[in-house]
Amino acid sequence: MVPMKRAGLEGKVVLFYPPYAGPPLGAPLSLLSVAGSLVEAGFQVRLSDNYIDADFERAVLRETADALCLGISILTGPMISETIRVAREVKKLRPEMPVIFGGWHPSLAVDQTLREPYVDAIVRGQGEITFLELVQRIARGEGWHGIAGLSFKDGDQICHEPTRHVANINDLPSPAYDLVDHGLYAAVSGKRQLAYTSSVGCPYQCNYCTDQVFYKRRFNAYRAERVVSDLAELVPRYDITEVPMFDSNFLVDRRRALAIANGIIESGVKFRWDFQASTDFVARMSDDEVALLAESGVWHIGFGTESASRDVLDLMNKRFQTVEQMEEAARKTDRAGIHAVFNIILGYPGETEADRQKTFRIMSDLAKEYSDLSFSPNIFTPYPGIPIWPQLKEMGVREPQSLKEWETFALGVNVLPWLQGEELQRLRRSLEYFLLNNQIRKATKTLPWLRRNIRRVVCAPVRWRIRKNSYSFPWELWLSRTVEKVITHRSLLTGQTLTEREQEVC
Ligand code: B12
Numbered sequence: 337m338v339p340m341k342r343a344g345l346e347g348k349v350v351l352f353y354p355p356y357a358g359p360p361l362g363a364p365l366s367l368l369s370v371a372g373s374l375v376e377a378g379f380q381v382r383l384s385d386n387y388i389d390a391d392f393e394r395a396v397l398r399e400t401a402d403a404l405c406l407g408i409s410i411l412t413g414p415m416i417s418e419t420i421r422v423a424r425e426v427k428k429l430r431p432e433m434p435v436i437f438g439g440w441h442p443s444l445a446v447d448q449t450l451r452e453p454y455v456d457a458i459v460r461g462q463g464e465i466t467f468l469e470l471v472q473r474i475a476r477g478e479g480w481h482g483i484a485g486l487s488f489k490d491g492d493q494i495c496h497e498p499t500r501h502v503a504n505i506n507d508l509p510s511p512a513y514d515l516v517d518h519g520l521y522a523a524v525s526g527k528r529q530l531a532y533t534s535s536v537g538c539p540y541q542c543n544y545c546t547d548q549v550f551y552k553r554r555f556n557a558y559r560a561e562r563v564v565s566d567l568a569e570l571v572p573r574y575d576i577t578e579v580p581m582f583d584s585n586f587l588v589d590r591r592r593a594l595a596i597a598n599g600i601i602e603s604g605v606k607f608r609w610d611f612q613a614s615t616d617f618v619a620r621m622s623d624d625e626v627a628l629l630a631e632s633g634v635w636h637i638g639f640g641t642e643s644a645s646r647d648v649l650d651l652m653n654k655r656f657q658t659v660e661q662m663e664e665a666a667r668k669t670d671r672a673g674i675h676a677v678f679n680i681i682l683g684y685p686g687e688t689e690a691d692r693q694k695t696f697r698i699m700s701d702l703a704k705e706y707s708d709l710s711f712s713p714n715i716f717t718p719y720p721g722i723p724i725w726p727q728l729k730e731m732g733v734r735e736p737q738s739l740k741e742w743e744t745f746a747l748g749v750n751v752l753p754w755l756q757g758e759e760l761q762r763l764r765r766s767l768e769y770f771l772l773n774n775q776i777r778k779a780t781k782t783l784p785w786l787r788r789n790i791r792r793v794v795c796a797p798v799r800w801r802i803r804k805n806s807y808s809f810p811w812e813l814w815l816s817r818t819v820e821k822v823i824t825h826r827s828l829l830t831g832q833t834l835t836e837r838e839q840e841v842c
């Protein structure tokens with residue numbers, strides 16, 4: 337249902353996007369989306385984003401002085417620290433004003449998050465309708481019982497209202513893109529980006545992924561015509577050059593994806609765009625279809641390949657994906673001139689060293705074949721709510737017991753009891769070789785003469801080591817380290833370079 341505008345209700349809502357690790361990907365779509373229904377219903381919305389407002393704490397305190405409530409969006413990890421600090425400060429000044437958390441972390445760790453004294457309510461799952469209903473109740477001075485999707489404190493009691501059904505995104509108001517100055521984001525990131533979501537949900541059930549918990553495997557999408565007309569309007573309006581699509585698995589509906597690509601070409605609006613998808617969908621497309629995506633501006637596709645061992649893929653419940661499909665995806669994207677990034681998860685529970693070496697070997701072979709293929713390897717990190725938590729607990733992983741503990745947990749590889757000591761050292765060593773091999777492979781003519789030739793000298797032994805799984809006396813690493821910083825770790829999801837602190841994980 338599209339929320340109806342109600343006459344007579346007014347007031348200000350403050351939304352806060354706390355700092356995360358990595359550069360911005362345009363304005364935060366999570367908060368623009370919840371703002372969309374509030375603006376449509378007549379509320380004033382102020383958004384404070386650390387990326388464009390260095391003094392965000394002061395801005396939030398100033399704006400909340402006369403606001404109905406404060407809403408904060410959080411993911412697991414570093415965003416938690418400023419969230420806690422700002423929410424505490426706001427509560428000190430205005431203890432009676434509701435502070436509401438939303439987004440993936442609070443939705444997946446509801447009770448634990450709601451126990452914190454500075455949190456009054458959590459909007460679980462999609463926020464557009466639940467939050468609007470809550471703000472309307474706050475504006476009218478009414479109680480909060482009966483709002484589906486809401487968990488909240490009522491005195492000493494914690495109340496959980498029933499889960500709200502996953503909304504058809506066609507029935508929701510559009511995100512409030514006008515709420516922010518996109519030029520300010522461009523000034524910080526150097527890119528004129530606009531994040532867009534054309535669908536939500538993924539039909540698969542990988543054991544380490546919470547998409548199924550959030551969207552209940554209900555893929556639902558805008559029709560192709562809507563996506564094309566939105567982009568044809570938004571791109572010139574904000575002078576956008578790049579659109580990252582935040583869909584969980586963009587290619588689930590192949591015909592829709594191709595209609596979007598065709599529509600963008602026909603519209604004549606030029607921009608680059610990228611998305612994430614599973615390899616099985618690309619493998620099923622023809623070469624011409626993948627070429628059509630490229631022609632419409634697709635420059636990059638992120639794939640959650642994760643492992644090249646059949647046994648590990650089965651453990652992850654990735655039965656829908658074969659190693660042959662990974663090869664097909666690499667071949668088809670390479671042929672179309674699309675830059676592919678294969679995410680890899682290392683140290684998954686049950687993965688043996690032999691599985692891991694197989695992954696490094698197969699991925700290195702693919703890299704040799706397809707020059708524009710990149711990898712984003714990460715050591716397995718258990719996020720809240722992932723389906724294999726019961727198994728992880730049996731294997732000795734301690735689940736964080738407070739919101740604060742999740743702040744660093746996402747970065748701590750030591751939490752994996754099966755991956756410690758020498759085995760962890762060996763994993764790190766083979767990972768370094770794998771990354772070094774890729775760096776060498778990508779060495780371009782633009783490199784200075786000395787660096788280029790040093791890379792060539794170490795190239796053959798590096799490949800031999802990966803094939804033979806032999807990493808003693810790592811002279812190539814010592815040599816390469818003295819020449820340049822070779823290891824660049826990238827985020828699993830965004831391909832962004834991770835901070836020094838995060839890099840220590842791998
Ligand atoms: C884009 C993105 C990011 C970007 C966001 C930047 C930006 N400018 O928007 C950045 C780079 C921060 C990011 C980082 C990470 N991400 Co990320 N990311 C995504 C992605 C692809 C899209 C999120 C999005 O904007 N969706 C569109 C909006 C509209 O949906 P939404 O965010 O869910 O918001 C809705 C609801 O959550 C809710 N809501 C959200 N906030 C609020 C706030 C309030 C007040 C209310 C009421 C409601 C509400 O209402 C919104 C509308 O329905 C999702 C996958 C996905 N398909 O969603 C993963 C995802 C959210 N990320 C994930 C992960 C694992 C990470 C990282 C931990 C990865 C890593 N290795 O570092 C980091 C964590 C942060 C850090 N390191 O500092 C996981 C979830 C993790 C978790 N438990 O929090 C997801 C779900 C991917 C997955 N399937 O595993 N990510």
Ligand code: SF4
Binds near residue numbers: 584
């Ligand atoms: S294919 Fe990707 S989005 Fe879908 S369940 Fe698996 S990891 Fe999650």
